[in-house]
Amino acid sequence: MISEPLTLAKTHPVLEAKGLTRRFGGLVAVNNVSFAVEQHEIFGLIGPNGAGKTTLFNLMTGMIPADSGQLIYRDEDISQNRPCQIANIGIARTFQNIRLFGELSVLENVAIARHIHSRSGNPILSLLAGIFALPSSNAMERKTYRKALELLELVGLAERAIEQAKNLPYGDQRRLEIARALALEPQVLLLDEPAAGMNPNEKHKLSEFIREVRQQFNLTVILIEHHVPLVMGLCDRIAVLHFGQLIALGEPAVVRNDRAVIEAYLGDEK
Numbered sequence: 001m002i003s004e005p006l007t008l009a010k011t012h013p014v015l016e017a018k019g020l021t022r023r024f025g026g027l028v029a030v031n032n033v034s035f036a037v038e039q040h041e042i043f044g045l046i047g048p049n050g051a052g053k054t055t056l057f058n059l060m061t062g063m064i065p066a067d068s069g070q071l072i073y074r075d076e077d078i079s080q081n082r083p084c085q086i087a088n089i090g091i092a093r094t095f096q097n098i099r100l101f102g103e104l105s106v107l108e109n110v111a112i113a114r115h116i117h118s119r120s121g122n123p124i125l126s127l128l129a130g131i132f133a134l135p136s137s138n139a140m141e142r143k144t145y146r147k148a149l150e151l152l153e154l155v156g157l158a159e160r161a162i163e164q165a166k167n168l169p170y171g172d173q174r175r176l177e178i179a180r181a182l183a184l185e186p187q188v189l190l191l192d193e194p195a196a197g198m199n200p201n202e203k204h205k206l207s208e209f210i211r212e213v214r215q216q217f218n219l220t221v222i223l224i225e226h227h228v229p230l231v232m233g234l235c236d237r238i239a240v241l242h243f244g245q246l247i248a249l250g251e252p253a254v255v256r257n258d259r260a261v262i263e264a265y266l267g268d269e270k
């Protein structure tokens with residue numbers, strides 16, 4: 001069952017997918033998917049492996065083009081925007097497969113994202129300006145690193161700031177990725193399986209952390225996650241994908257009891 005997004009009184013969509021479709025050869029990985037994510041919502045995206053969740057994130061961040069459909073951000077059609085434009089207007093993400101600069105320090109991983117954000121214009125040129133310490137870059141650098149350190153404090157990684165990112169335990173690397181995404185000062189944060197590989201205690205802490213971050217940064221969060229209790233406990237609404245199609249959308253209690261969802265996905269996990 002697909003319930004209508006929300007009652008009229010509450011509708012302030014931040015990000016909307018309208019009939020998004022993406023094919024890979026003969027496979028329709030995302031098939032005519034539509035939904036609207038409300039301001040300040042934690043919106044869950046669940047579904048079996050291969051359902052099209054990551055592909056949907058790739059479409060929503062401009063990393064791959066849609067074959068058809070539209071992506072709307074605050075009433076603006078951003079379907080044709082490039083990834084950096086999408087990041088600049090306030091949509092940041094983390095990756096299912098962690099993508100950190102392993103050889104760089106924890107602090108540098110966040111500072112690079114801050115650096116790119118803090119200078120409008122060409123991000124490569126501004127990065128080079130920083131590397132070669134061009135005029136005015138010193139004060140800027142200090143501010144960049146100070147801000148990066150603040151973010152590390154927030155995610156509980158300040159004490160590991162000078163370690164190489166690759167040496168962090170898995171759960172810490174995931175939190176570092178979140179810090180790096182936050183460095184872009186997003187309005188919408190897309191998290192692709194942030195709890196993957198975490199133990200139950202870490203998962204619980206992550207869930208609290210996502211709630212806090214949402215509050216502190218006034219964010220809208222879209223979360224792909226497999227751990228059903230986490231999703232059910234954390235999300236305001238949940239969308240369920242199955243073979244690229246949206247088969248349910250609604251509040252956790254509704255989705256949990258949806259017949260199609262139980263058959264396709266929840267099974268015994270319910």
Ligand SMILES: Nc1ncnc2c1ncn2[C@@H]1O[C@H](COP(=O)(O)OP(=O)(O)O)[C@@H](O)[C@H]1O
Pocket residue numbers: 024027029047048049050051052053054055056
């Ligand atoms: N770049 C790609 N080329 C070909 N097939 C792809 C590509 N990316 C994803 N797919 C396929 O699209 C489907 C959806 O994948 P994905 O979005 O990663 O699913 P999920 O994140 O829900 O596990 C899968 O069948 C996957 O093999």
Ligand SMILES: [Mg+2]
Pocket residue numbers: 053054055096
């Ligand atoms: Mg995935």
